[in-house]
Amino acid sequence: MAKSGVLQYAVQLDSVTKKYRSGRNEVHALRGITAAFPTGSFTAVMGPSGSGKSTFLNCVAGLDHPTSGHILLGGTELSGRTEAQLTEFRRDRIGFVFQAYNLLSALTVEDNVTMPLRLADAPVDHQHLSFVLSAVGLAEHRTRRPNQLSGGQQQRVAIARALITRPDLVCADEPTGALDSRTGRQVLALLRQVVDEMGQTVLMVTHDPVAAAQADTVVFLADGQLAGELRAPTPEQVAERMTRLGEA
Incomplete structure (x- = not known):
């Protein structure tokens, strides 16, 4: 079920900056970021604390407005859109997976997964739902509720909802942060699977070199700027690069 006729790049950033006030100081969270992420790729974003990772992800996802520059997602320019337009855009065209699962305890797995469609008053494609x-390995659990599932299964529900x-x-955003290492590996393997088998594009912020090594490419940020990348990374290569960035 991979997509056909898709664009070469799912996300493109052109000279993106983000500034905000902190007391009397002006903080430059992003400094002229230009990058492009191919459709059907898995990219990890890493950097020291304060490097701009969260701001980067928030701007790409339309959760925050860049101060200047342009962001195209799926060929659509995000700049200049109203909050209502961005809310609709996020709901329809961006899937989110957070460290917290953000599931509704009163709803079944199936109802949690289809919540974005119901919020958009859109029909449920039951074949695609199945x-x-x-x-994500939840076919037999569709009528269960979150409190009847393990943490790893709840994160699988969140991934299904995103898809x-x-x-x-x-x-x-740190999708394995609340999971033990074994369950975290299973969730990362699932993200790898949705890229390889479903043609999805995944952009993941993480602090974990083992998690980052599941990606096709690791992009590093430091002081709001791009600080290099690794293709086909190993955990050791990622950890070594992070150590150098921390020292710098």
Whole structure:
């Protein structure tokens, strides 16, 4: 079920800056970021604390407005859109996976997964729903509620919810941060699977070199600027690069 006729790049940033006030100081969270992420790729974003990782992800996902520059997601310019337009855009075209699962305890797995469609007053494609639930290993748990699931299973529900709208981009912010190492590896393998088998594009912020090594490419940020990248990374290469960035 990989997409056909898609654009070469799911996300493009052109000279993106982000400034904000902190007391009397002006903080430059992003400094002229220019980058492009291919459709159907898995990219990890890493950097020391305060490097701009969260601001970067928030701007790409339309959760925050860049001060200047341009961001295209799925070929659509995000700049200049109203909050209402951005809210609709995020709901329809971006999937989110956070450290916290953000599931509604009163709803079943199936109802949690289809929540974005119901909020958009859109019909549920039951064939696609079954496909997504099977892909994340939840086909037999669709009528269960979150408190009947393990932490790893709850994160799988969150990933299924992110996939149900066939988004242009899945944004994952520390998706294994609340999981033990074994369960975390399973969730990372699932993210790898949705890229390889479903043609999704995943952009993941993480501090974990082992998690980052699941990605095709690791992009490093430092002081709000791009500070290099690694393709086909190993955990050791990622850790060594992070050590150098921390020393710098």
